[in-house]
Amino acid sequence: MNEEKKTAEEKMNDSFKYIGEINVQIQEIKSIFNKINKYPETKSDFKKTLRFFSERTLGMINVDWVLFRIID
Numbered sequence: 001m002n003e004e005k006k007t008a009e010e011k012m013n014d015s016f017k018y019i020g021e022i023n024v025q026i027q028e029i030k031s032i033f034n035k036i037n038k039y040p041e042t043k044s045d046f047k048k049t050l051r052f053f054s055e056r057t058l059g060m061i062n063v064d065w066v067l068f069r070i071i072d
Contacts, residue, residue, distance in 0.1 A: 025060060025061070028056075028060050029057075029060075032052075032053060032056045032057070036049065036052075050068065053068060054066050054068075
């Protein structure tokens with residue numbers, strides 16, 4: 001029974017750690033979108049905005065590339 005309790009505590013601690021990491025990432029994502037003052041009006045503006053989002057996202061997570069899905 002003590003072994004089961006220890007395993008459950010370890011799983012709970014891992015879950016709290018993961019949730020904390022996700023919360024930090026969500027706050028960073030919110031700050032990225034809050035820094036845009038206006039919507040892109042030209043194709044060039046749109047490319048600059050996507051580049052800005054990509055650079056900020058790549059700086060936040062440890063991956064080689066990002067993909068943005070735009071849903072209308």
